[in-house]
Amino acid sequence: MKSQFEHPVCDECISHLGNVFCSLTGAQISEMDSEKNCSIYKRGQIIFNEGNKPAGVYCVNKGKIKLFQTGEEGKEQILRLVKEGDILGYRSLISGEVYSGTAAVMEDATVCFIPKRTFFDFLHTNSDLSTKMMQLLSHDLKEAEARLTGLAQKPVRERMAEVLMMLNEFYGTDKEGSINAVISREDIANIVGTATETTIRILSDFKSEKLIELVGKKIRINNHQGLIKTAHIFD
Amino acid sequence: MKSQFEHPVCDECISHLGNVFCSLTGAQISEMDSEKNCSIYKRGQIIFNEGNKPAGVYCVNKGKIKLFQTGEEGKEQILRLVKEGDILGYRSLISGEVYSGTAAVMEDATVCFIPKRTFFDFLHTNSDLSTKMMQLLSHDLKEAEARLTGLAQKPVRERMAEVLMMLNEFYGTDKEGSINAVISREDIANIVGTATETTIRILSDFKSEKLIELVGKKIRINNHQGLIKTAHIFD
DNA sequence: ATTTTTTTATGACTCAAATCATTGTTTTAT
């Protein structure tokens, strides 16, 4: 799980340069640098498990991670996707509970661990960071509640179209215009909240309707307007 | 909508005595007292609408409120229930967006409005309050994500059992042991995420199975263990 | 008090999407 390698430097990390930790002072950044503990995780590895006690917060320097809950028959429901620059494991840490979900690596990742004490110290002394954290939680909550409503009211096809656009937005596109991530049909199903077979079927429907194109393992959105229309989003 | 009446005193309000605002200083409580603006709302009235710009936060002194999103064909999805002592409208205020849901009164309510400036001032100067707010948002997020997973994976019957237990816990019970709230089948359906007819059917199933009893307009949980079992909760 | 409206209750029917089953196709491991 962990291995010897040169640790990322917080000062150059996009979590600091362009994300939550951008309001940290120079002193705080160096404190974080000395307190943090970084690890390399390979695809498939677990960063933390549902039920574990949080001991700090994770900061993702590189890689792609999924946060999911495991239902009755072992089926995953993906709650959030996490990429470089994002933090991870803050919800349970802040509410002082055990993790309510599991974090697993989708693409090899470099992740730094910041101890609880350090993080809480920053939170108490840096009101900018507190504000950022509240905004992050508020954003997550908005997302979760929007998905909740969609799950209760929209058919799978619409949710699928929404998820594809979300993935395109979240991961960005490569030179060929494909979504910059390799995600299995099963993972897509577990985001949308449907069966894998249904996902496969709808994706090939979208393909025949020329809404998307399947370039190797990757998905390219061909007709953005068409997808918006099938997702029934009018704003 | 608004009417003349004696405003509640913050110092005696349970939002201060036993909830989010318990970490406010005496000076802050009196500031809130002079800055706040209280109104009485009748059942059915709207406190704010999806799309409105938040100008402050609402503090519920009395009454029951539902927060919901309106889907395609006008169907409501209830996101959160709000009762005396709770605050309302904080998510959008904090993330600086328009309201993503509508707040409507279920049982006549007395609600105080605290202007944005005052609330943000408290937040910036009182790190205890910031912590409380982060914990509140974290709790909401946990709830939302758990419901999300349930909606994606559990059949209606199980979700219905869960919701009944949640209502029992949230509103408490009266002398007869019934849930201390009058909620329409439609509202229950819009919490569970199902059709009204399905809710009616499952409730009468539960009744014939002696899991619940319908006392007038109210619901009494008769067999808590049985409900837990049908909800498939094993912890 | 009586009409109107809303809420609850049930039955009949339909359909979206899950499940089950099989085969082809990549990846990964040996």
Place this chain on the structure above:
DNA sequence: ATAAAACAATGATTTGAGTCATAAAAAAAT
């Protein structure tokens, strides 16, 4: 290279839960 495992694709079948329709009961309005 070849075996094994994981993933993707499609067809056939089943079913949970939605919709539509109608009626009874309860609340609200006149």
